[in-house]
Amino acid sequence: MQLASSGGRRLRHAALATRKLVLEAERTVTRKELSAAARDAGKALDLRPAQRAVLSELVACWGEQEWERLLVWPSNDYLMSRTGLTERAIRRILRQLIDLQLLAPKDSPNGKRYAVKDLAGQVVDAFGFDLTPVYARRGDWAVMLMEQKQLREVQKRAFDEVTICRRATEEALSALAEHFPEVDRTAFEGELKSLQARTPARSKVTLPADLLEAWQLLRTQVEEVFFEAGNAGLGVRHSDNNNGSPSEPCNKGFPKKAEAVRSTEQTPEHLSPELILEACPTLSDYGQPVRDLADIVSAGRYLRASLGAHESAWAEAVEEIGTVRAAIAVIYTLQLYEDDVARNGGESRIKNPGGYFRALTRMVKAGKIDLAVELLAMRRRRMA
Template identity: 30%
Template sequence: MESESVTTPFGRRPMSLAMLLKQRRGEAITAGTTRNKWKLFRSVCEARAGLDVTDRALTVLDALLSFYPEDELSSERGLVVFPSNMQLSLRARGMAAATLRRHLAVLVEAGLISRKDSPNGKRYIRRNREGGIGEAYGFSLAPLLARAGEIEAIAARIAADRQMLRGMKERLTICRRDIAKLVAAAIEEAIPGDWEHVSSMLHALLQRIPRAATLENLPPILEELETIRLGIINSLESLNKSHLASTNESQIERHIQNSNPESASEPGLETGQEANGHPKPRAGLERREPGMAGRDGKGSRAMVRTNAGKLKSFPLGMVLQACPDIVDYGPGGTIASWRDLMMAAVVVRSMLGVSASAYEEAASVMGPETAATVMACILQRGGHINSAGGYLRNLTQRAERSEFALGPMLMALLRTRERFKVLPEAGGQQVNVGKEPEVPARQNGGR
């Protein structure tokens, strides 16, 4: 400890009970307490709002710490620094003397430093016979070291609050974006609902967001926004489930009736009436309007979107049942959603040598889910296809001409799976269960 006595201020500065208490608290340093001065200074900067000090005052504290000769603050080596006003002003980035005195008073008032005035008010040291420091007068850093634990706790709390506030702002931004885009999509696709009311509610909530967001005023607004978003998602999902329940059965049944797994070029993957040697009628194509005839026309793209909407109506479970090989390429070796299937299709596309442009064109024409399903079918019958990229481009062109249906392709693979099953008694090999087993002739002349 520096001194067990009380130091009164020099000159006309009065003594107060608060100054006495701050001095005594600065003297109460636990034995063996040390801190790296620059790490402790960073904690002070972090806890600046909780310590009620300004950034200019921290500049002066930085200058005072630079006069302490050691990196470790310790009461065993003395904690008083005694720079002159000129030297302190230079290290404080040329701060004026009057400004310097004002910010020194702020540090003293905040309880980070204390004054140890000499009899004449000057800052100096008196050395002993061994050459060491016998007595020092100036500014004591003892309060800073005594409050090190408190300062570090305040800094940790402020850092945690800042990180939490940043996370809440990010959640609010994402939630606001989700609501706005979901409402816009619902209005564009004419989904029933009071979307104008939802938009007005969103606008009113956004007007309530304060300029200076805090952990006290932001959570209620975020909670209301998340409630609105959850309500929109639930409404859209319930509508989608009811739509799928009413359309999947009829669409799958129609595809089964029109399917023909036989093919002349790629076994099990050709579709339509061409598989029976009868070309698919193209009267509908001949009667197209001029706006729908061109490859790049708006009518053609509208027709493609309609076809894609029909093709991707097959359940994911049916696709995986027909094409089980694609599962090994999903995230973690599993496919639980359409997104997983599309990620696996990208991996398979690269493995089979299909160019990115060919796959992107297929996705734009057929739809991303249908293109991923087609890649799964190509992988399943990879041994029968010489060029996966050329085959995919051919299917894409046929889809643009409305000559491609996904149902027959899936049904062909499903029938192949049913016909060739892996039986345990066959040693893990595929067995043609559709073929009648041969009856061995009886021995000893039996018929």
């Protein structure tokens, strides 16, 4: 059967499904409530701008009548004047909104849209579009938006982990080139470039499932090669240098804290835990009381991972500037990074905190930076 040219439309399953959606008994929906539901629907269904514009204009036509259905009857000419779209585009978008179960058409005998009035001139019914589905499905929109939020959070954590693995891999390759240039890095560098080319921008919604595993595997392999090279290929974890009597405790002559402070390390008197606490509030992330320099060392060793710095960077810092200054350098770098993020709205100029910590250690050793002076200046800025 051929449809009439006066506006008849083909029957759609979605149109029948939306008719089964009803409002609560004696429920009057305001235009504000309907508009909020339409905005949520647009976000949940990821509507295109033109679709949102047409849906918004339909919602704006709701007159808040005390009806069982939310009926509106704007003409295509009206929608064209309000949205700037062509009539063909309006017709196409209306069909799409019906298929998405946002609208239910209510056709008149001649296919036109108009209101039905009683003898007193009051509108009692209408032929046009029923917006009841938009409001009745607001629970669906809430669930879909929550799922989308959870998906974005999962993707954010995945991209963050990829970034951590990439930086750690680059740091390990850099350390190999500096300390063990004889080690062949060609295969690792080729794999690094390949993974960088495969990694999409953060603006992409999804991350390939195998990509994160590939980054983690590459990081593990490169760090393992660096570890083995540092052990001269012997694969041993440590050497036993304790020549004392087996009956003597292994911690004889050392402080009772988690890590010892070497007796040869001379720390300025004004470089006190109180100064560090006042200059670097980030110490609160340690979660333990800080009373003396041994506690500072424990905190620095714990917070080192927050910088994304490899254990080799910590070992180098301890060897070059001493345990206490190494811990203070960790805390100082972490505070610099957090302050920079806070000042720049979530962005930091320190792109690689672990590499910054390694560079800071070398400048302290060379005498280019005095940690005590830097902490005093940081405290002064914070108090001001």
